[in-house]
Amino acid sequence: MKETTEIREFFVKSGRYQGTVLLNEPVAQKTTFKIGGTAPLYFEPENTDSLLFTLETLCKNKIQFFILGGGSNIVVSDDGFDGAVISTSRLNDIKFRLVSGSSAEVTCLSGTPTARLVSYCTQNCLSGIEKFAGLPGSIGGALFMNARCFDLSISGLLKSAEYIDLKTMSTVHYDFCENDWDYKRSPFQCGGKILTSATFTLEKKHSDELERIAAECRRYVNERVQKGHFKYPSAGSVFKNNRDFGEPSGKLIDECGLCGKRIGGAQIAPWHGNFIVNTDNATQKDVRDLVDLAVRTVQEKKGFLLQPEIIFCGK
Template sequence: MLDRLGAAPGSAGVIDIDPALLELRLDEPMARHTTLRLGGPADIWARPADIPTLAALLSRCAATQIPVHFVGSGTNLLVRDGGLRGVVINLGRINQVSRPDPDGQPTRVEVEAGASTGRLLSRATAWELGGVEFLGGVPGSVGGGLIMNAGTYLGEFTNVVTQVRSLDLRGLEIVRDHAACGFRYRDSDLPKHEIVVWAELDLRPRPRAEIDAEVAALRKRRDEREPKKVPNNGSTFKNPTGDHAGRLIEVAGLKGTRRGGAIVSPKHANWLVVDRGIEPACTAADMLQLIDFVRAEVERVHGVRLETEVKVIGEAP
């Protein structure tokens, strides 16, 4: 497939793209790139250094009819055991956070999609800008957070975003204002066939001490309620209107339920985690079976069909 991209086998580069600007790996295990630590191999794993390089890569893939997939930091992502065909693009190097006009527009912040949510929160805190305190409880990358309008009880991306830029599959830029993004609870109208690359935020002045105190309280609350040091996706299911998925799962008696190496966390029922202490090792198929079982049982007991927050991609073995 590298030859279709214009690169010789074993090459680190693509035609007309400086190899220093594009990292390529063949048959890369996706388990290395998801927080669940599950998933089969990607044919080609690509990490461009900047947006122009990404655009050139997308253009080349479109011209040679190679499928592409977009992966951020791998939170809220389950890759099937058969892996992914084509090119998997990771934006980890496209991660700048800036305040381009601190004197004229002091609350305006620009962030690239590969930046971690922690990096954005840290920079905003250093600038004494509030509005993204909710990111103290949201892992992952900004791009993924924008697509799913990630948030906590302190807020969500829709509260601060003014503009989003993405690239289509040909590498062409699309710009959307806030209204065109269609943000809603854990979702948006940002097309899944585009790759979000950049966002403009409008924050608000706030003393650092206040930001730090609120973020610390949020993190303490989450630490008390959520399992730690186990591969997981965070919340597996969206909260239905007026209720909590974790409560419904717990009342249905499903804490501790397992399928192979996948288990409903005894600490928080909406966290489906990987038990790394058993053999054979957990597979993506185990996790998918557990997701389907929990959803069916909650619907049987409560008459409520849960929707997943987790995105499932890839092929069965």
């Protein structure tokens, strides 16, 4: 790998890149878990052309990279990353158009925070996305994970998306196809596709309904607050739920007596078996050890194999 300073110089002088290039950037504070080391190279492209240029350059130079959305579903290595992190935080823009009757299409760039999209929709009386109020992270991350809130998957609202195909380094238009999606599964998880934007189909309501939509959003946020989602840094639910288990993964963990269990600075939340929280400078290893403990114990005592939903990334 070329020297990181040389690479930054190349971006600055290229005339094709708008955005920042930072060296040895700490990543923990850019994640909701507040765990992890640094990125030797940290890019924040300001538009999709600059994102494309970043991807082309890194691939040409065989530099590994990780795409960071809102950092709310990841646990970063204590040793940080090899290579680069590309943050989508500046790819943040939303617009909508009426299609026919009350149908509306809302298009946003992939780094747009889901919370911002929900409040934009509320302000414009666009209904359908209320259940995602309070979901941390970006729309790119939500689509990658096929985030699911209160029994609605984000794919249920998707009309189309645009992504950069790393094989051809070109932008590809994707039309929603039901077979590509399942519970917590998206077509972007197979690799090589970097989401740049997404279009959702929503319903345009009369302005009289603004307060009802806003109240519904507040109700979903309050439910999260009451469930203790924001008490401590975390990455949300650690394990997927599986209908075959007959009960939620968190309940199985609770029934195995693991709630409150601590390793280092990480703890299985005493109030929510499926949350691991960072109570005191936890490391990725602390979280990994708790995950392994939960998997082992639930398998021994209940006979079910828990499947992690959080992503361990970095070195």
